[in-house]
Amino acid sequence: MTLRRPTVPSRLEHLALSLSFLTKFKALASLLLLFAIASLTSDYFVHWGNLMNIIRQASTIGVIALGVHFVILLGMFDLSVGSILAASGTVIMLSQSALGIGIPASVTLGLAAGCVLGIANGMLVAFGRVPSFIVTLGTMFIFRSLAMWYGHGGAINGNFVRYTQLGHSDFWGVPLIFLPLAVIAVMAHVVLSRTLLGRYIYAFGQNPYAAVLTGAPIPWVIVTAFAISGAATGVGAVFETSRLNSISTSSSGLFYELDVISAIVIGGSNLKGGKGTILGTVCGVFMLTIIGNYMNLQNISPYLQGIIKGALVLLILYRQGRKA
Amino acid sequence: MLLKVTGMTKTYFGVTVLDHVNFELHAGEVHALLGQNGAGKSTLVKLISGVEQPDQGEIAIEGRHIRISSTMEAQKLGISTIYQETSLVPDMTVAENIFMGREPRRLGGFVHYGKMKRETKRILKQLGYSIHPNSIVRDLSHSEQQAVSIAKALSMKCKIIIMDEPTASLTEQECERLFQIIRLFKSEGVGIIYITHRLQEVRRICDRVTILKDGQHVMTGQVDRYSEKEMITYMVGRELSQYFPPVADEIGQELMRVERLSKKHNFYDVSFTLHEGEILGIAGLADSGGTELANALFGRIRPDAGTIYWRNERVLFKNPREAIHHRFGLVDKDRLKAGMFTDMPISKNLTMSGLRHLNKLQFIDLKKEQDKALDAIIQLDIKMLDPDQEIKFLSGGNQQKVMFGRWLVAESELYILNEPTRGVDVGAKSELYSVIRELVLEGKGVIIISSDLAELIGLSTRILVMRDGRVVDMIEHESATESRIISAASGLPNEGGKS
Numbered sequence: 001m002t003l004r005r006p007t008v009p010s011r012l013e014h015l016a017l018s019l020s021f022l023t024k025f026k027a028l029a030s031l032l033l034l035f036a037i038a039s040l041t042s043d044y045f046v047h048w049g050n051l052m053n054i055i056r057q058a059s060t061i062g063v064i065a066l067g068v069h070f071v072i073l074l075g076m077f078d079l080s081v082g083s084i085l086a087a088s089g090t091v092i093m094l095s096q097s098a099l100g101i102g103i104p105a106s107v108t109l110g111l112a113a114g115c116v117l118g119i120a121n122g123m124l125v126a127f128g129r130v131p132s133f134i135v136t137l138g139t140m141f142i143f144r145s146l147a148m149w150y151g152h153g154g155a156i157n158g159n160f161v162r163y164t165q166l167g168h169s170d171f172w173g174v175p176l177i178f179l180p181l182a183v184i185a186v187m188a189h190v191v192l193s194r195t196l197l198g199r200y201i202y203a204f205g206q207n208p209y210a211a212v213l214t215g216a217p218i219p220w221v222i223v224t225a226f227a228i229s230g231a232a233t234g235v236g237a238v239f240e241t242s243r244l245n246s247i248s249t250s251s252s253g254l255f256y257e258l259d260v261i262s263a264i265v266i267g268g269s270n271l272k273g274g275k276g277t278i279l280g281t282v283c284g285v286f287m288l289t290i291i292g293n294y295m296n297l298q299n300i301s302p303y304l305q306g307i308i309k310g311a312l313v314l315l316i317l318y319r320q321g322r323k324a
Numbered sequence: 325m326l327l328k329v330t331g332m333t334k335t336y337f338g339v340t341v342l343d344h345v346n347f348e349l350h351a352g353e354v355h356a357l358l359g360q361n362g363a364g365k366s367t368l369v370k371l372i373s374g375v376e377q378p379d380q381g382e383i384a385i386e387g388r389h390i391r392i393s394s395t396m397e398a399q400k401l402g403i404s405t406i407y408q409e410t411s412l413v414p415d416m417t418v419a420e421n422i423f424m425g426r427e428p429r430r431l432g433g434f435v436h437y438g439k440m441k442r443e444t445k446r447i448l449k450q451l452g453y454s455i456h457p458n459s460i461v462r463d464l465s466h467s468e469q470q471a472v473s474i475a476k477a478l479s480m481k482c483k484i485i486i487m488d489e490p491t492a493s494l495t496e497q498e499c500e501r502l503f504q505i506i507r508l509f510k511s512e513g514v515g516i517i518y519i520t521h522r523l524q525e526v527r528r529i530c531d532r533v534t535i536l537k538d539g540q541h542v543m544t545g546q547v548d549r550y551s552e553k554e555m556i557t558y559m560v561g562r563e564l565s566q567y568f569p570p571v572a573d574e575i576g577q578e579l580m581r582v583e584r585l586s587k588k589h590n591f592y593d594v595s596f597t598l599h600e601g602e603i604l605g606i607a608g609l610a611d612s613g614g615t616e617l618a619n620a621l622f623g624r625i626r627p628d629a630g631t632i633y634w635r636n637e638r639v640l641f642k643n644p645r646e647a648i649h650h651r652f653g654l655v656d657k658d659r660l661k662a663g664m665f666t667d668m669p670i671s672k673n674l675t676m677s678g679l680r681h682l683n684k685l686q687f688i689d690l691k692k693e694q695d696k697a698l699d700a701i702i703q704l705d706i707k708m709l710d711p712d713q714e715i716k717f718l719s720g721g722n723q724q725k726v727m728f729g730r731w732l733v734a735e736s737e738l739y740i741l742n743e744p745t746r747g748v749d750v751g752a753k754s755e756l757y758s759v760i761r762e763l764v765l766e767g768k769g770v771i772i773i774s775s776d777l778a779e780l781i782g783l784s785t786r787i788l789v790m791r792d793g794r795v796v797d798m799i800e801h802e803s804a805t806e807s808r809i810i811s812a813a814s815g816l817p818n819e820g821g822k823s
Contacts, residue, residue: 195686196679203676206665213624213662214676214730215648274667 027268027283034287038294045297052175058289059177060236065260066188067232069281070225072264073205075273076132078226080121081233081260083143085253088114088237090147093156093247103163111234117143118230122223151249158245167242177239184235189278201225205273262313263288270320325387326351326515327484332381334367342367343539349484349515354506356526357519359536360559360749365519369486373405374398402483406473406490412461419444419457422476447475451505467498474505485509486517491525495609503529521749523552535559556750568782569761571801576600579769580738585630590616591793600767605784607777607809613793614773615657618740622654623647648677653731657743663727664715671697671711673726678733700729704759721752728759738769745779757783777806789813
């Protein structure tokens with residue numbers, strides 16, 4: 001038997017192919033367009049200092065979004081990340097001030113805490129057969145409440161001035177925290193596109209039923225995705241605490257889950273699962289941040305930002321809905 | 325002339341799926357529309373029912389040229405389509421579904437429920453069904469839901485009814501009933517376009533037949549002038565010298581032994597053995613337990629009692645993953661729901677079950693993956709543009725080949741095939757049969773559950789007939805006949821005399 005090769009693609013097919021190339025990088029194209037508009041209409045936007053500011057502002061939401069991206073690809077939600085950030089930040093600050101252990105050890109504990117809370121979410125979803133939306137709505141309250149109980153609802157401060165250098169120092173003129181953010185983004189991309197785990201995640205998101213029938217180790221895949229989401233949020237807690245050398249148990253990370261999900265949606269991921277790239281999510285995060293930054297520069301009331309974000313999310317979901 | 329379609333042309337992404345097709349339908353005629361998957365039948369139907377617009381061509385109803393810009397418009401013109409998957413609202417009542425958007429009114433706008441129910445009852449009775457107008461559609465059986473769709477068409481006083489594989493999931497009896505309804509329509513002067521893959525049905529109820537191939541019109545003629553074989557030849561464009569490959573005579577070692585396997589409400593005391601190189605057929609009317617048995621063998625449901633031996637080793641699978649590790653493979657009867665990852669490329673769909681053979685420290689060996697996928701594509705002769713093309717763009721037959729190929733890549737040794745050729749055209753069917761034959765020659769074991777008796781008889785070394793979850797007959801290939809299977813499966817005496 002021979003492999004039947006197709007005839008030469010027609011001009012129309014070529015056109016369709018090049019169009020599909022464009023749609024593949026829709027998020028990147030939109031980000032560049034937004035960047036161009038902002039630089040042309042604002043005198044201050046393209047200043048190095050401002051751009052670095054944007055990176056700094058985007059980093060916490062960005063790293064959390066990279067983790068939550070895995071959960072969204074499964075067609076699930078993680079609403080508890082804001083609370084995990086508070087809990088994980090509490091662990092870092094407490095272990096520095098109360099236990100008096102060093103920076104590397106406290107950071108490790110913070111990441112571990114995020115990971116454990118994520119695993120708890122994943123186990124409840126995978127084995128409890130409760131929708132992730134409900135599970136993480138519940139754990140959102142529980143995790144936040146745990147943190148507030150330890151901190152009596154107030155702020156907990158760190159112990160080392162050196163720790164704050166992490167959040168404030170630059171490396172060749174670029175904020176230091178950009179480095180872990182970039183590394184984690186590349187890692188996330190590699191895991192999703194090259195590993196068995198990544199393939200199983202996309203498969204489950206597209207057709208959970210068929211994923212089980214083709215032998216994907218489903219409970220394990222779900223738990224891992226939530227663990228990744230929790231661990232990434234732990235990194236977010238490190239970013240946040242190292243900037244302020246403090247965590248507010250009642251307000252740190254509040255509503256972050258919504259910003260994260262908005263960024264992922266704007267980045268082109270489908271909330272039904274199975275579709276979406278890391279590049280898209282990164283672009284989504286920066287688009288949200290740039291919109292906020294630009295409005296500040298233009299002296300537009302910060303209270304209007306919600307309208308722009310909300311309209312953007314609605315517009316994209318509306319288009320997804322029409323395509324489906 | 326009730327309907328006259330001339331020069332219909334439709335192109336998607338540079339691929340012409342319908343090329344200047346002509347079609348005619350008389351009043352009171354049942355006109356079969358045949359062709360392989362991808363021949364253009366569904367596209368033609370979509371154009372006539374207003375779902376899509378033609379690039380070129382004209383439609384005339386009773387001599388009047390018209391443009392059908394939407395399905396609503398088509399309904400107004402008296403064209404109704406009954407799809408395989410019914411387009412009813414599952415959570416509304418039968419009466420509400422039938423009169424949706426056309427509810428009888430009284431007193432300035434209030435729905436006249438009494439009248440609606442009376443009408444519903446009358447129409448359903450005319451069709452020979454006694455379904456209560458207040459029943460929720462979700463609770464009805466498939467054939468009853470279809471009856472409701474037909475009742476809807478009837479109540480709209482349609483002139484043209486398009487039926488897309490109406491008998492695909494009906495039992496023999498239900499088909500009989502449907503044919504009576506079709507005769508009723510005929511006598512009232514309604515024209516029916518009848519799409520099917522079952523040629524016996526064409527001979528039984530259709531007057532004329534039109535065959536499409538690769539988007540082009542091949543022939544139109546009186547059904548009684550053509551034999552089934554001639555029709556197949558028109559559809560595939562070649563003589564099918566060997567519809568079924570010969571049954572293997574070399575039988576190897578025992579692969580699988582099942583002893584008194586039971587699952588409450590599904591199947592009871594099922595025992596059989598399967599050797600290398602054997603094809604075991606499982607026959608039975610709808611809901612006789614074959615599907616559940618297949619699922620139990622594959623670890624999808626846990627049996628209550630009984631044992632499964634695989635190569636003389638007792639096995640009990642907790643999930644399909646364990647079954648796959650023991651080199652089992654299952655092709656589900658519902659490709660869309662339980663098989664395909666529609667937005668994934670063909671290659672990734674093929675390798676999904678075989679990822680553990682491509683595992684390099686949890687990374688996928690992408691080069692090896694491409695090789696494996698291409699091997700399967702070549703072995704199965706899957707017709708496609710590019711392995712990275714999404715599977716949803718393939719025709720049904722080729723999609724089904726991918727479902728098979730998945731287990732080739734996984735290097736399976738037992739193939740459990742549940743309705744492997746449902747909704748697949750004749751050409752792809754015979755290709756799938758040769759693939760099954762090749763598997764058996766390599767010493768693999770195959771279990772086929774099918775409602776197509778000709779297929780079972782043609783392929784199987786042995787046929788297990790089930791009725792209400794129990795094995796009622798075990799027939800060797802040499803003595804297998806349709807009448808023996810039917811009498812065993814239905815529990816009715818065989819006029820031919822069953823031993």
